[in-house]
Amino acid sequence: MRKEQKTALVAEITEGLGRASIAIVSEYRGMTAGEATEVRRKLRAVRGELRVAKNTLIRLAIKDTAFSQLDGQLGGPVGLILSFADPVELAKTVTGMRELGEKFKVRGGVLDGKPLSSEEIQALAALPPREVILAQLLGLLMAPATQPAAGSAVPAAAAPTEAAPTDAAPSAAAPSDAAPSES
Numbered sequence: 001m002r003k004e005q006k007t008a009l010v011a012e013i014t015e016g017l018g019r020a021s022i023a024i025v026s027e028y029r030g031m032t033a034g035e036a037t038e039v040r041r042k043l044r045a046v047r048g049e050l051r052v053a054k055n056t057l058i059r060l061a062i063k064d065t066a067f068s069q070l071d072g073q074l075g076g077p078v079g080l081i082l083s084f085a086d087p088v089e090l091a092k093t094v095t096g097m098r099e100l101g102e103k104f105k106v107r108g109g110v111l112d113g114k115p116l117s118s119e120e121i122q123a124l125a126a127l128p129p130r131e132v133i134l135a136q137l138l139g140l141l142m143a144p145a146t147q148p149a150a151g152s153a154v155p156a157a158a159a160p161t162e163a164a165p166t167d168a169a170p171s172a173a174a175p176s177d178a179a180p181s182e183s
Contacts, residue, residue, distance in 0.1 A: 006057055013051055013061035013080065022087035023062075024094055024109035024121060025073040025080060026050075031103045039097060039104065046093050047085035052078075066113040073107045087111055091125040 001009075017023060028036070040050050053061075055074040062068050070080075083090035097104050106118045116124070127133070 009053055010057050010061045013053065013058065014065070016049070016051065016082050017061060017065050017067050019084050020067070020082040021085065022083045022090060022109055022111045023067045023070060023080060024083075024090070024116075025070055025078050025107045026094070027076060027078055027105045027107055028052075029077055029103055031100065035100060035103065039100075042093050042097070043081060043090070046083065046089040048081060048083040048090045048093070051080045051082065053080070067110045069110050069113075069115045070108070078107065081109075086130045088124055088127050088129060091121050095122050095125040 031039070036050075043050055051058075055076075055078065058074055058078075058080055059071055062070050081090070081094060094106055106121055108118055109116045109121055111124070128136075
C-alpha cells in the first residue's frame with residue numbers, strides 16, 4: 001500500500017469516526033470471505049460498518065478524537081465497527097454474532113467518549129430499542145398530565161350530590177306554604 005492510499009484510508013476512517021455514535025473493536029481470526037461478507041451485511045442493516053486496516057493506521061485515525069481510548073484494545077487482527085445510528089441496535093447485532101464463535105470476538109468500544117468493555121457492550125445490547133425507551137419516557141411525561149384531570153373530575157362529580165339536598169329542602173317547604181285545607 002502506497003503512502004497516498006494509507007493517507008486516504010486514515011482520512012476515511014477519521015471521517016467515519018466523526019459521524020459515529022459508537023465504535024467497537026472486534027477481533028477476527030479465521031473468518032472466511034463469506035462470513036466476513038455476512039458480518040458486513042448485518043452491520044449495514046443497522047447503519048454500521050466494519051473497517052479493517054493496520055493497527056498503526058487505526059491509531060492515526062483515532063488520535064485526538066473521542067475514540068482515542070480504543071488504542072489499548074488494538075493489536076492483532078482487529079476490525080473497527082462504527083455505528084451511525086442507534087448504538088443499542090449495533091450492540092445487539094454484534095453480540096448476536098455468537099454463531100461465529102472464536103472467529104469473531106468483541107474486545108471493547110467507546111460510546112460518548114467513555115470506554116466500554118465487552119461485558120458493558122453486552123449489557124447495552126440488553127436494553128430495549130430507542131423507540132421503546134422514548135415511548136416509555138413519553139408515557140411517564142403524560143401520566144402527571146392525566147392524573148390532575150382525573151383528580152378534578154372526582155370533586156365535580158361530588159358537587160351535584162351535595163347540591164341535591166338543598167334542592168329538596170325548598171320542595172319540602174313548599175307544601176307548608178300551601179293554603180290551609182278546610183277541615
